[in-house]
Amino acid sequence: MSLASWQWDNFADLKDKQLNRIILSESHNSGSYNLDMNINIPNYHSCIIRFVQKLMFFSSFLANWSICQDQTIYNQLKMGIRSFDWRVTKINDTYRLHHTFVGNDLNSYLNEYVRFFKEHPNEFVVIRVQKDLYGSGYWKDISKHKEFRKLVYNTYKITYDELRKKNKNIIFVNRNDFKKSYIEKDYINIDTALKRAESWLLNEVPHFDKDDYITYNTNITPSPYDFFSSILSYSNPLYLIICLYILINRCYKKKNIIKIISNPVNILLVIMIGILVLNYKFSYGLDSREPNNQNRMIDVLKKNKNYIQYITSVSMDFPTDKNIRWVINQNFQQDKY
Numbered sequence: 001m002s003l004a005s006w007q008w009d010n011f012a013d014l015k016d017k018q019l020n021r022i023i024l025s026e027s028h029n030s031g032s033y034n035l036d037m038n039i040n041i042p043n044y045h046s047c048i049i050r051f052v053q054k055l056m057f058f059s060s061f062l063a064n065w066s067i068c069q070d071q072t073i074y075n076q077l078k079m080g081i082r083s084f085d086w087r088v089t090k091i092n093d094t095y096r097l098h099h100t101f102v103g104n105d106l107n108s109y110l111n112e113y114v115r116f117f118k119e120h121p122n123e124f125v126v127i128r129v130q131k132d133l134y135g136s137g138y139w140k141d142i143s144k145h146k147e148f149r150k151l152v153y154n155t156y157k158i159t160y161d162e163l164r165k166k167n168k169n170i171i172f173v174n175r176n177d178f179k180k181s182y183i184e185k186d187y188i189n190i191d192t193a194l195k196r197a198e199s200w201l202l203n204e205v206p207h208f209d210k211d212d213y214i215t216y217n218t219n220i221t222p223s224p225y226d227f228f229s230s231i232l233s234y235s236n237p238l239y240l241i242i243c244l245y246i247l248i249n250r251c252y253k254k255k256n257i258i259k260i261i262s263n264p265v266n267i268l269l270v271i272m273i274g275i276l277v278l279n280y281k282f283s284y285g286l287d288s289r290e291p292n293n294q295n296r297m298i299d300v301l302k303k304n305k306n307y308i309q310y311i312t313s314v315s316m317d318f319p320t321d322k323n324i325r326w327v328i329n330q331n332f333q334q335d336k337y
Helices: 003-009 047-052 056-064 073-078 106-119 138-144 160-165 190-207 224-233 238-253 257-262 264-278 280-284 290-303 305-310 321-332
Strands: 024-027 083-091 094-099 101-105 125-131 170-174 178-180 213-217 313-316
Touching: 003 073, 003 321, 024 125, 024 321, 073 106, 083 313, 094 106, 101 106, 106 138, 125 213, 190 213, 190 290, 190 305, 213 290, 238 264, 290 305, 290 313, 290 321, 313 321
Parallel strands: 024 083, 024 313, 083 125, 125 170, 178 213, 213 313
Antiparallel strands: 083 094, 094 101
């Protein structure tokens, strides 16, 4: 099966299904594969982040923890991704996709969709839009792009066959029109996210309406602990050596063990050393851990196969070929409800 044309290749099996009853692989923060750290982020973000963005060393660190994909939109489409998570903002009178930090201008992404659908005119995608307080007027820019605009249809409550007869390829879904497993407080840790995901599948999903757009999230939001450990260790083992030297030097000068272990500075140094030793792997950003988290979250779906029939999209950071194929194949394992 060609991932670039998997929908049309399986048209006979999919044609009579409503679009939200076809399971799609989704890229989370789809446009964050190329962040421009030289462009100021919106001023509603923390002043600390806006300051650190200007520091050359930490700028690349922040980018690594904000980039959720390593492929362009066009390449994601070729990989079989058919649902996209857009975060729209406006910077200097230009609409852009962003994940805290901003990516390309919106028009450049539209061109990638147009390019793909010229090559694969029978495929379709869903774009889930989340906009910040500056991004409300983005539709005017879309309307100006005539090639893209003519591909857009206004509802997913239509079958694949009906969509093809209308020669349309793109459906937009607003953030208030879909259900998702993601709850921020649970999705900062893989263990709590796994529990939340399974509870959501078993207890909430079966009660959703058939017309709902239902997204299962495999992405895990970094915790402050991750950021702290990563900043300390990022690309510089010298920090570990310095911390060890300071700690040993301080302990050598103080012979009183009680004073050593009760000193706040020594306690902080021990904590920092522990973080550096145990969490150096986090310094390389989301790409260093999200595929593994993704596998574990997919395992929840595999464990509860009877509930996959309800899902519309499976959202992933750095989606792997193996998981994309697995999600697609679920369309042909059982009847969707």
